[in-house]
Amino acid sequence: MHLPVVLREARDTLVPDMDGPHGPLPPMLLVLTVLTGLVDAFSYLLLGHVFVANMTGNVVFMGFALAGAPTFSLLASVVALVSFAAGALAGGLTVHGARAHRGRQLQRALLVETGFVAAAMIVATVSGEPYTGGGRFTLIVLLGLGLGAQNACVRALAVPDLTTTVLTRTLTGTVADSRLAKGSGSRAGRRVLSAAAMLAGAFLGALALLNGHPTLPLVLAVILLAAMSAVTVPLARSDAAWTGPLSQA
Structure with a gap:
């Protein structure tokens, strides 16, 4: 692994060739990776050891709960899994309805995700910490739906x-x-950036929560989603090669 190669790969991910096979998608997906870290920090630290994006973790947590390990909820993990699956279904319908135009696919999926995450932000703000009972499960459902669509x-x-x-x-x-x-x-270069983006999101989310700002990770997530949705407006109208099916891009 030569350092110049790694740096070139990282640069090409952050500032991609707009005529390349993926156009502007790589940096946008890095932003979504940061968002995943933010939201999972919120769910794991405030909603009782459950993930809304990392379903592998929830399956493991279900095993812990079945074995009687404290602080792990079988019901919470099941609800997160079902909600994520429902969000993936909604996202799949949205994506397939965009007629294989990758710019429109991203735009429409982001709008769906923004709606769910914004609703979760409102619920978190209104209900207030600690998140228990119906409020906790409402947040798990809304965030699971949003991340499933993503x-x-x-x-x-x-x-x-x-x-x-x-x-x-x-x-x-x-x-x-x-x-x-x-x-x-x-x-x-690209792979390290992906890991660093997740780390950054989790760090920022945990830092906000540990300093007494329980809704801040969701506020930041909504801001990122709204900004990305705005960016996708011209992308959804583009006829560049990267917008077509991958085999044609």
């Missing part, structure tokens, strides 16, 4: 190494595909 869209966009939620394969690829492992090249 994941459905990201899957359709299919930008390598930028899943916005799952880092295990990304980190594995960084090492397993590296020159040190006699691989063809690890795309470490």
Whole structure:
């Protein structure tokens, strides 16, 4: 792994070639990765050890709860899983309704996600901390729906190494595909940026919560989503090559 190569890969992710196969999508998906860290910090730290974006974690938590481990709720993990699946269904319908135009796919999915996350922000503000009972489960449902829609869209966009939620394969690829492992090249620049974006979002979310600002992660998430939705307005009208199906991009 040569440092100049890593830096070039990182630069190309942050400032992509607009005539390339993915156009402006890589930096936008990095922003969504930051958002995932923010929202999962809120859900894990304030909603009782449950994730709304990382479903692998929830399956593990279900095992902990079934074994009787304290502080883990089987019901909360199940609700998060079901809500995420419903959000993925909504996101899939939204994406497929965009007729394979990747700019419109992103725009419409972001609008759906913004609605759910904004609703969660309002519920969190009105109900106030601590989040218990119906308020807690309402937040889990709304955030699970929003992040499920995000994941459905990201899957359709299919930008390598930028899943916005799952880092295990990304980190594995960084090492397993590296020159040190006699691989063809690890795309470490992009992959490290993806991990750093998740870390940054989780750090900012936890920092806000630990300093007594329980709704701030959701406020920041809504701001990011609103800004990205605005950016996608011209993208949804573009006829650039990257907007077509990936096989044609």
